[in-house]
Amino acid sequence: MSQARTSPVDADERRQLRLARLEKIARYALPVLMMAFSIWLWNWIVTANNIPHYILPGPGKVWDSLVNDWPILSQAALLTAKTTVLALIFAVLGGAGLAILFNQSKLLEMSLYPYAVILQVTPVVSIAPLIFIYVESKTAGMLLCAWIVAFFPVLSSTTLGLNSVDHNLRDLYKIYGASRWQKLWMLQLPSALPYFLGGLKIAGGLSLIGAVVAELVAGTGGVGAGLAARIQEAGYRLNIARMFAALSMVAAMGVFIFAALSVLSHLLLHKWHESAIKRET
Amino acid sequence: MRNLPPLGARPPVLEMAQVNKTFGRDVVALDGMSLTVGQGDFISLLGPSGCGKSTALRLISGLMSPTSGRIDWSGGQAQGDLGVVFQEPTLMPWATVAQNVYLPFRLRKQSYESVKDEILDALRLVGLEKFLNAYPRELSGGMKMRVSIARAMVTHPRLILMDEPFAALDEITRHKLNNDLLALKSKIGCTVIFVTHSVWESVFLSDRIIVMAARPGRVIEELQVDAPYPRGEAFRTSPQYAAHCKAASDALHRAMEAA
Numbered sequence: 001m002s003q004a005r006t007s008p009v010d011a012d013e014r015r016q017l018r019l020a021r022l023e024k025i026a027r028y029a030l031p032v033l034m035m036a037f038s039i040w041l042w043n044w045i046v047t048a049n050n051i052p053h054y055i056l057p058g059p060g061k062v063w064d065s066l067v068n069d070w071p072i073l074s075q076a077a078l079l080t081a082k083t084t085v086l087a088l089i090f091a092v093l094g095g096a097g098l099a100i101l102f103n104q105s106k107l108l109e110m111s112l113y114p115y116a117v118i119l120q121v122t123p124v125v126s127i128a129p130l131i132f133i134y135v136e137s138k139t140a141g142m143l144l145c146a147w148i149v150a151f152f153p154v155l156s157s158t159t160l161g162l163n164s165v166d167h168n169l170r171d172l173y174k175i176y177g178a179s180r181w182q183k184l185w186m187l188q189l190p191s192a193l194p195y196f197l198g199g200l201k202i203a204g205g206l207s208l209i210g211a212v213v214a215e216l217v218a219g220t221g222g223v224g225a226g227l228a229a230r231i232q233e234a235g236y237r238l239n240i241a242r243m244f245a246a247l248s249m250v251a252a253m254g255v256f257i258f259a260a261l262s263v264l265s266h267l268l269l270h271k272w273h274e275s276a277i278k279r280e281t
Numbered sequence: 282m283r284n285l286p287p288l289g290a291r292p293p294v295l296e297m298a299q300v301n302k303t304f305g306r307d308v309v310a311l312d313g314m315s316l317t318v319g320q321g322d323f324i325s326l327l328g329p330s331g332c333g334k335s336t337a338l339r340l341i342s343g344l345m346s347p348t349s350g351r352i353d354w355s356g357g358q359a360q361g362d363l364g365v366v367f368q369e370p371t372l373m374p375w376a377t378v379a380q381n382v383y384l385p386f387r388l389r390k391q392s393y394e395s396v397k398d399e400i401l402d403a404l405r406l407v408g409l410e411k412f413l414n415a416y417p418r419e420l421s422g423g424m425k426m427r428v429s430i431a432r433a434m435v436t437h438p439r440l441i442l443m444d445e446p447f448a449a450l451d452e453i454t455r456h457k458l459n460n461d462l463l464a465l466k467s468k469i470g471c472t473v474i475f476v477t478h479s480v481w482e483s484v485f486l487s488d489r490i491i492v493m494a495a496r497p498g499r500v501i502e503e504l505q506v507d508a509p510y511p512r513g514e515a516f517r518t519s520p521q522y523a524a525h526c527k528a529a530s531d532a533l534h535r536a537m538e539a540a
Contacts, residue, residue, distance in 0.1 A: 168371040168497045175342050176388045186387070190375045272374045272416045 057241040065241040073230065073242075077249050080226035082212040083139070084253070087146030090202045094147065095104075095154025096196060099183030103162040103188065104180070120152040124210060130219035138218055142226075145217070147208030151201040161192025177179040194273050204257040212250065235278070291319030293355050294439050294472050295341065300350035302336050306521055307498035310336040313350070316491065316500070318440065318474065319520040325483035325490045326476045327529065328536055333498020338442050341474070355438075360389055364433030364441040364471075367447055370425035372417040372432075378404065379413045383433045386394060396435075403435040404428075406465055408423060423454040430462070434471060442452060443475045447482070460513070467511040480533060484525045485517060492529070494536040501536040504529055 004160070037042050037051065039059045043050070046058040053061050066073065100110035135141040165188055175184050214276035225247050234242040269275065288517075290506060296320040302311040311333040318324060326334040339345045340352060342365060354362065372381045380387075382403055386396040393400075404410045407427035417425055425434050426446060447455040466473065477483050483490050490504040506525050508516055516522050 012306055166371065168367045169367060169373065170366060171342075172367075172371060172384075173388070174344060175363060175365055176385050178388045182388055186384075187373070190373065193375070272376075272418060274418070 021066060037232040048210065052239045056239055057244065061241040062244040062248070065239075066245040069242055069245060073227070073246055073249060076227045076230045076246065077227055077253065080208075080211055080215065080228065080250070083142050083146055083214070083226065084208045084257070087143055087207040088151050088204055088257075090143070090147045090201065091150035091154050091207060093185055095199070095203070096158050098151075098155050098163060099158035099192075100184070102159060104184070116152060116155060119148055124149050124213055128156065128214060132218055134239060142211060142214035142218060145214035146207050149210035149213070150207035153199040153202040153206065155199075156195065157195045157202075158192055161195025162188045164195065165191045194269060194275060197268065198263075201258065201261045204261045208250070208254050208257060284312060284471075286321075288319065288322070291321055292323075294318045295355065296353045297337075297341070298350070298351045298353075300347045300352060301335075302333070302340060302345065303348045304407040307357050311340070312497040312499040314498075314500055315452045318472060320439075320472055321470055322489055323473045323487040324475065324492060325487040326474065327478075327480065327490050327533060328482045328493030328498075328501075329478075329495050329533075331495040331498065332493035332536070333495075334493060335444055336498060338444050338476060339472065341440075361385060361436040362439045364436065364438035364445045365428050366426075366441065366443040367431045370417070370422070372425055372428055374417050377414050377416055378409060378420070378428050381417070381428055384432060384436050385454045398436055403431040406434070406468065407461070417421065421454075422450055423458060426458060427461075430465075433464070434469065437469070439472060440491045441452060441471050441473045442475060445476050445478065448478065452487055455482075462486065463510065463512055480526055480529045484529050485512065490529055490532075492532040492536050494539045501539060502532055504532060 043058050043060070057065075088187040098112075102113060104107060124145055127148065128141075131144055132138070132141045135144060145229055169187060170183075173187055178186070209228065215226040219229070219232075227250050231243050231246045231250075234240075234246065297314055297316045299519070300307070300311060300314045301307050313472065314337060315416075326337060328334055336377060340347055340533070342363060343358075347363070361493050373384070375386075379400055382400045383393055383396065386399075387393075394456065401410060401413075404413065407430055409427055409431065412420065412424070412428075417428070420428065433443075450458065463486060465471070473487075475483070475486060484506055488506050488510075492501045492504065494501045504525075508519075508521055508525070
């Protein structure tokens with residue numbers, strides 16, 4: 001099998017191999033080309049139509065803003081990143097913790113789960129103003145907003161995972177007289193891991209969204225302003241280039257979070273879980 | 282177990298007396314089953330679907346309690362007295378082969394080091410000592426089943442329950458595993474209750490065949506296969522084997538008619 005893969009014997013296999021190699025290159029090359037083309041097109045549209053920079057700045061102007069405003073923007077990015085990461089950490093602790101608690105106590109689950117759902121389905125934008133009235137610290141308020149958005153996917157997917165134990169394994173543990181903690185620690189938590197990681201990936205993106213929404217609601221408060229607040233502020237000043245620069249940093253942050261969580265998921269699952277196994281063609 | 286006492290003269294391991302199991306108001310899964318399991322017995326429960334074979338196993342394993350009747354272990358039951366093999370290998374995919382076999386000890390809070398030799402012995406018996414650190418997904422269906430068997434016998438249980446363990450495997454693998462299971466039995470002299478749909482499998486493996494009928498699930502008759510262990514390929518082609526198969530087949534037929 002592996003012999004055949006390293007040294008193709010007939011024309012069919014050679015063709016398949018070539019296609020596979022091309023696809024591998026295209027997977028990286030095409031998005032990069034696409035990006036280069038869009039930037040070129042954007043630049044061409046701006047210059048060809050003489051669009052003023054306070055309506056649509058060209059890519060060069062945005063780049064300049066990224067470089068010149070770097071002290072302000074990096075400071076803002078750091079703040080947004082801090083809110084996002086802290087919210088994600090609390091979302092994991094709160095979501096997974098509640099899931100385990102609910103799993104252990106049916107009573108608690110029946111009493112509290114509906115409220116977790118209500119908290120999730122109520123748009124955070126509508127809760128945020130209230131939060132900022134009652135929570136004095138702006139940092140704590142933003143954290144709370146981001147947490148509300150991010151914790152639910154972790155809670156619901158971990159709950160699903162804890163309940164998805166193979167029923168024969170469950171019987172086996174019972175026959176061997178496993179305690180409730182042994183069952184939780186040795187059987188349910190490993191079973192729930194792939195589900196948890198799926199929820200975590202969603203929560204990563206949501207905690208960034210939550211942080212951005214919280215900043216917008218909290219408003220531009222001078223020194224402690226994150227990227228979203230900078231976007232808003234630059235908008236008031238018609239500094240469109242800086243808006244684009246800050247926006248691209250938010251996007252980059254989202255991509256980074258997703259990539260980091262994907263790597264984490266792969267590291268934890270690649271040895272045993274189906275989702276991480278390459279299928280033999 | 283070459284010098285096994287004759288059937289009926291073996292010390293009892295477990296006794297079922299008039300065991301009934303009813304679901305809801307009127308679904309009788311098992312009706313008045315009585316069975317004395319002797320030490321070293323290889324008992325097959327043979328019958329059509331719905332005859333209560335699996336119910337009987339679940340009752341013996343303590344996953345369900347009988348509606349009426351008694352199930353008694355002679356001398357009481359201790360943790361680790363029972364080994365179980367399910368229809369699927371039922372391995373933990375996140376754990377290596379060695380960790381899977383270690384499970385019954387781990388649940389009794391014994392350290393890996395203290396039972397390492399037992400784990401190695403069990404894996405050697407099923408021919409997988411080289412796969413200690415492999416993950417289940419790297420193994421074939423037959424190999425996974427061997428790990429499952431190793432896990433069931435690693436504690437040297439007084440009784441091993443097998444619920445159609447080879448039903449999902451292809452015929453050739455099944456053949457091989459049947460031979461290996463008997464070789465294993467000869468080596469360690471375990472007591473087995475084996476649930477199967479297959480007349481041929483039951484005759485090849487067991488010295489007692491309990492034929493069961495459905496609706497309500499109950500024991501129809503018991504056959505004895507008096508061919509001595511170890512049994513090999515020669516037994517499979519002997520006229521004696523054919524005769525036992527015919528007897529078991531006829532009994533199964535009567536069980537189907539009775540339903």
